[in-house]
Amino acid sequence: MIIKTFNKSVKASFYIARIGLVGKPMWVPYTANNSFMVISDNPESDFQKVKAAYESGAFNYYAYGICQPSIRISDVRNVVEKSQGIAEKHLLQLASVEKYIKAQQEALNKQKQLLVEMQRSVFFGSNQW
Structure with a gap:
């Protein structure tokens, strides 16, 4: 794994935020x-x-930094180097749990939307507009 400063002429596998949410991995950078x-x-x-x-x-x-936290590339490389010791089986378990939670969250969001629609129909059905 190679970590570099941003260069739009080079194709990256993914990105790591250096300002704001420092260290956050992203498939697409929020700003270059x-x-x-x-x-x-x-x-x-x-x-x-x-x-x-x-x-x-x-x-x-x-x-x-206080208002807009930043991180140096050397510090990112240091943390990423430490993360290389994580076992693949643990990564697969984490990804599996994350996928499950995302599916459950989507189901809850659908249920919430149904509840909102029911509340609307009850409100507008009971009032004479």
Whole structure:
């Protein structure tokens, strides 16, 4: 895995936020200048490793700045190097649980929308407009 400063002429596997949500992995950068590029032979696995480090707060120690936190590329490389020790089976388990939670969240969102529609019909059905 290679981490570089952003260069629009190079195709990246994924990106890591360097300003704002420091360390957050992204498939598409929210802005070009605020991201580091990651070039990887195994982007899915490496993305999950960076995501595990981000969710655990590993990048927060290196963040500096009050209004708009930033992180240095050397510090990102340091955290990412530490994340390389995560076993593949654990990454697969994390991805599986995340996929399950996302599916459950989508089901809950649909139920919430049905509830809102029911509330509307009850409200408008009971009132004489």
